[in-house]
Amino acid sequence: MDLSRAREYEWNGRVGPFTIMLTDGVFEPTHTSREVAEGLNINPGETVIDVGCGSGVLSFVAARLGAGKVYGTDVNPEGVEFARWNADRLGLGHVVDVREGSLFDPLVGVKADVVIGDVSGVPDDIAAVSGWFPGGFSGGPTGSEVPVAMLQAAEAHLVPGGRLYLPTGSIQDENAVLAAARKIFDDRMQQLRERLLPLPTKIGESAVVRALMDSGVVRLIRRGSRLLWRLRVWECTLPPA
Numbered sequence: 093m094d095l096s097r098a099r100e101y102e103w104n105g106r107v108g109p110f111t112i113m114l115t116d117g118v119f120e121p122t123h124t125s126r127e128v129a130e131g132l133n134i135n136p137g138e139t140v141i142d143v144g145c146g147s148g149v150l151s152f153v154a155a156r157l158g159a160g161k162v163y164g165t166d167v168n169p170e171g172v173e174f175a176r177w178n179a180d181r182l183g184l185g186h187v188v189d190v191r192e193g194s195l196f197d198p199l200v201g202v203k204a205d206v207v208i209g210d211v212s213g214v215p216d217d218i219a220a221v222s223g224w225f226p227g228g229f230s231g232g233p234t235g236s237e238v239p240v241a242m243l244q245a246a247e248a249h250l251v252p253g254g255r256l257y258l259p260t261g262s263i264q265d266e267n268a269v270l271a272a273a274r275k276i277f278d279d280r281m282q283q284l285r286e287r288l289l290p291l292p293t294k295i296g297e298s299a300v301v302r303a304l305m306d307s308g309v310v311r312l313i314r315r316g317s318r319l320l321w322r323l324r325v326w327e328c329t330l331p332p333a
C-alpha cells in the first residue's frame with residue numbers, strides 16, 4: 093500500500109468525530125454519506141452489508157451503532173486497501189470485513205439484517221466532468237444502472253424483514269432506481285431524509301449536464317444562478333418471514 097499520498101479526513105457526521113485515511117484514489121465521504129448515516133437504524137448485534145463502501149466510512153458508522161458484523165465491498169482496490177486499514181486504525185478490524193469485488197459478488201452465501209446501498213449512482217458523463225469518482229467507478233450512463241443492479245442482487249442477501257438504506261437523487265435517473273426498488277419492496281419504502289444540494293457551477297453548466305437535463309434523465313432546480321439537485325434517503329424493508 094502506497095501511504096505517501098495518504099491524508100487524514102475527519103468525519104464529523106453521525107457517531108463522529110473520528111478520522112480516516114484517504115488518497116485521491118479513494119472516494120471521499122460527501123453530503124450523501126452524511127445523510128445516509130443519519131438515516132441508518134441498526135440494532136445491537138445485527139449483520140450489515142455496506143455495498144460500495146469506499147473508505148469504509150459507513151461501515152464504521154454501522155459498527156459504532158452496534159452492528160455485530162459488517163461486510164464492506166468495493167470494486168476500487170485502493171478503496172478496499174484503505175477501508176481495511178481504516179478499520180484497523182479505528183479498532184474495528186474484528187467487526188468490519190472488507191472485500192474487493194462488484195456489488196455482492198464477494199459475499200456468496202452471506203445474509204444480512206441491513207444493506208447500506210450507497211453504491212455509485214451518478215451518470216458516467218457527470219462523474220467524468222466532476223472527478224468525484226476515483227478510478228471512474230461511476231453509476232452507468234444514466235446513474236441508475238449500478239444502483240438497479242445492486243437492488244436486484246440485494247434481496248438474496250437480506251433476511252426476511254431485512255432493511256436496505258438507499259440514497260436516490262434527481263442527479264440520476266431516479267425514477268428507474270425507485271421503480272426497481274418498488275418491484276422488490278413494494279410499499280414498504282419510507283423516505284427518511286431529503287436535502288437540496290448545490291451542483292458546482294462548472295458541472296451545472298457543462299454540456300453533459302445540459303444534455304442529460306434535455307433528455308429528462310436529470311432534473312435540477314434553478315435558484316437564481318444556482319443549480320440544485322434533490323437527495324433523498326429511503327428505508328426499504330422486506331416482508332417478515
Ligand SMILES: C[S@@+](CC[C@H](N)C(=O)[O-])C[C@H]1O[C@@H](n2cnc3c(N)ncnc32)[C@H](O)[C@@H]1O
Nearest residue numbers: 119121125144145146166167168194195212229
Ligand atoms: C458514492 S461512493 C460511496 C462510498 C462510501 N459509501 C461513502 O459514503 O463514502 C460509491 C462507491 O461505490 C463503488 N462502486 C462503484 N461501482 C461498484 C460496484 N459495481 N460494486 C461495488 N462498489 C462499487 C465506488 O468505487 C465508490 O467507492
